[in-house]
Amino acid sequence: MIDSNVINVDSDCKVGTVYFNKDKEIDIDVKGNGRIISNKVERGENEKIDNKIIILTGPQIDLSSVKDSLIITDFGYTKDSVNYEVASGEGVTLTGTTDKAIIIDSIRDVSLHNAKATGTFTVEQPNKVNVQIVGDTRVNNLVVEDGGGLAFYGDGVMHLTGEGFNMGNIILDEVEVIQEGIFNNSGTLVNENNIINEGVINNIEGATFNNKFNIENKGIINNLGEFNNEKEANIQNDKFIYNIGEFNNKVGATFDNNSVIENKYKLRNEGTLRNYEGTIENYYSVAGTILGNQPIYVYDGAKEVKSLDIQAGGEKEDKIGLDIWQMNSRILGIQKDRVNIRTSEDTTNAIVGISFALNKLSEQRSMLGAYQNRLEHTIRNLDNAVENTTSAESGIRDTDMAKEMVEYSNNNIVAQASQAMLAQANQLNGGVLNLLK
Structure with a gap:
């Protein structure tokens, strides 16, 4: 040897x-x-x-030899508490299978060659890592920390299993992803190739999911944040999409619904939304044109709440508009048939739904509080105006109009009599002078 x-x-x-x-x-x-x-x-x-x-x-690391953990660092890597040096700028190739933790604490490139990481796969912040996918690769419990970044590329297929969390930024470039577990996105997720979702994707409130190519949904997509289907991209829904955030089908994009879309907030279509074989259940607002002859069910409170206008001044335009949402359990998505804990998946969905309901309730309370402050300020201004008007009216009312009018008339009569007497006196003097001529 x-x-x-x-x-x-x-x-x-x-x-x-x-x-x-x-x-x-x-x-x-x-x-x-x-x-x-x-x-x-x-x-x-x-x-x-x-x-x-x-x-x-x-270095080419056979994951089957990892007994404890594998940490990839700028120095090289640490396997089972033993440090191994790798030249700066040199990538690391992972092969084989392990159920141990893999942690990337480096900007070093990583290549997964038919690797099966069935433990946890974590990218620590603030590292931005490029991961090449070669062949059939499996990554379990993928975690990208806040401030971390991960870009997948290559001509392989990556299976995401377990429960993953993205709190940073993930770009799916070229690689095909089959999502089989539960994936929670609270950061930014950009798809530039193909995603087949067979599990659950949760786009958390405040997160952004931009699809630039193709998504085939065979599982569940829960959107609480912003979901954008970009120009020339496509989404095919074959099972269930639950939207309680903002779902935007952009100009030039295509959205085919073959199953169920349940919309609890804003669904905007600027491209092509085809509902030939599916059902859209709308509880709030849908903007745009929807093609197809399948039903769109509109529930109570589905339309945008019109402003309640309160007259707050003397002019026609002096109005305050109030928007008050409906807050029943169905509108919030926490009705009895949507909240149960029979399975781990149901429990996760229930937590997501209840979290959204609490956030919406808090948002509505904050809005009502702002309305209350505004109305109280308006009331104070109106009270001030009323007080000033009352004071002026009181001054007018306290004047004895009858007495003043009598005095005014008397003065007028005296003035007119004086003028008449003066005119008569002048006339008499003129007559005397005429006799003397």
Whole structure:
């Protein structure tokens, strides 16, 4: 197995320990991973020990050898609490199967070659990692921390299983994803290839899901945030979409509903929404044109609530508009038939629904509180205006109008009499002068 002059740790050595003259030691961990214990050697360099050349090549980690955990770092990687150096800028290839935790704490590129990571797969913040998918790969309990980023690419197929959480940013580029578990997105998720959902996708409130290519839904999509079907993209719903956020089918996009869409908030269609074989249950608002002859059920409170206009001033335009939503259990999506805990999936959906209902209730209470403050301010202004008007009216009312009118008339008569007497006196003087002529 071992050449007398050259040992290539990438292919010539098996797992175990090889001794050189009983004083030099190489720990051969797995195929592609060699570490000289007594001499530090950078990956990719050659080291001559006792006239024997040790060739250290790029690391290829067989996940089946992981007994505890695997942490990929900027230094290299740590497997089962043992550190292995990898040259800066060099990627790491993962093969085999493990149910142990895999943690990426590095910007180092990672390649999954038919790998099966059935434990947890975590990208820690603030790392932005590119992961190549080759062949049929399975990733369980995928977690991207807040501030972390993950871009999947390659011509393979990635199966997402277990319960995943994205709190950072995920881009699905080229790779096809089959989502079989429960995936919770509270960050930003961008799909640029193909997603087949056979499980549950929860787009949490405040999160954004942008589809730029194709989604085939065979499971459940719960949207509490913003879900955008971009130009030239397509969504095919074959099971159930539950929208209590904002679902936007953009210009040039296509949305085919073959099953059930339950809309509790805003469904906007600017592209093509075809409802030939499915059902749309609408509890709030649908904007745009929907093609097809299948039913669209409109429930109580489905239309946008019109403003309740309150006259708040003397002018026609002095009005305050109030929007008050319906808050019954059906509108909030927590009616009896939607909330149960018979299975883990039902429990997750119930938690999501109750969380949304509480948020909407809190939002409505905040809105009503703002309305109340505004109305109280308006009331204070109107009270002030009433007080000023009353004071002016009181001053007018306190004046003795009859007395004032008598005095006014008397003064008028005196003035007119004086003018008449003066005119008569002038006339008499003129007559005397005429007699004297």
